[in-house]
Amino acid sequence: MASIEARGLRKAFGSNVALDGIDLRVEEGRILGIVGPNGAGKTTALNAILGLTPYQGELRVLGRDPWTERDRLMRDVSFIADVAVLPRWLRVSQALDYVEGVHPRFDRAKAERFLAKTTIQHTSKVRELSKGMVAQLHLALVMAIDAKLLVLDEPTLGLDILYRKQFYDSLLNDYFDRNRTIVVTTHQVDEIQDVLTDLMFLHRGRIVxxxxxxxxxxxxxxxxxxxxxxxxARALKPIHERQVFARSVLLFDRVDRQQLAALGEVRRPSVADLFVAVMGSFVSNPTKGVAP
Known part of the structure; x- marks a missing residue:
């Protein structure tokens, strides 16, 4: 069953095309990472999925039209935005009270268990918390909602590496159960490489x-x-080449591994390296089509 299904999804702001006819299917129980440069359409895609912006084309999220059925949809969706803020005067206990009062599927006991693993005090105000602690509080609030879809837009932006690792460890160990679906955008792609089940690159509103x-x-x-x-090695038509310590490192797509092993040290590329290779090819050839 598809948690998200889009056909010909398009969104334009005047002459600026943010989404250019996207076809997308995300199955239930998957963790999709959406990667793209600034202005690629990542946040616009998430806003369409969440029913926050109108669009052209077809889009179904958990079987519903997010624009016309947003109230019902949001009962089954949790969301952390890249610009998400909590009022600085709010106490942690008041944040728990608020979400418990407005969301019927919020499990306060679950949120309390998550916060018990942190150093966050219930009496603390948001302004007294570090960025990392605020991210932990956000995660505690959304993870305690029995949602079918979790959408994260740059959830660890501005956090140091320790808090980023704790964030994704908690996401996997305390939230993901192979029935829920998670969609996350991030620039720190290597850190979540081993978290994802699926990968998508966006460029100028298109899936590449x-x-x-x-x-x-x-x-x-x-x-x-x-x-x-x-x-x-170059005769085998690599999709990218870079220099590391005066050695040539070449990236190949669908080339026999045994043939490559005779040429040097074979290893798995990082998502970041693949991203640089794919984006570089579009910069040098703007009319290039979608990657197969």
Missing amino acids: LHCSMEEFESRYVEVMVNPEHVAA
Whole structure:
């Protein structure tokens, strides 16, 4: 069953096309990472999914039209925005009281259990918390809602690496149960590489790559090529080449691994390296079509 299904999804702000005919299907129980440069359409896509902006084309989220059925949809959806803020005067206990009062599926005991793992005090005001602690409070509030879909827009923006790791560890260990669906946008792609089940790259409102992480690992190979084999490696048409410590590192798509192993050290590329390769190809060739 699809949690999200879009066909020809389009959104324009005047002459600026934010989403350019997107076709997308996200199955239930998946964790989709959406990656793209600033202005690629990531937040616009999330806003359409959440019923926060009108759009052209077809879009169903949990079987509902998010624009016309948003009230019903949001009973089954949780959301943390990149600009999410809590009133600075609000106490932690008051935040719990508020969400408990407005959301019928909020489990206060679950939120309390999560907060018990942190150093956050119920009597503390938001202004007294660090950025990392505010992120933990946000996560406690949304994780305690029995939602079918969790949408995260740059949820760890501005946090140090320790809090980012704790955030995603909590997301996997305390929230994800293979029935819920999670959609996350982030610039820190390498940190969530092992969290995702699916990967999508956006560029100028179009999907330029969409694959499962299983396909990513079987399809793409990076080789640190031995100097004497550089010409032979380039003949195999890599999609990207970079230099590391005066060695050529080439990235290949659907090339036999045994053939590549004879040329140098074979390893799994990072999502960041693939992103640079794919985006670089579109910068050098703006008319290029969607990656197969």
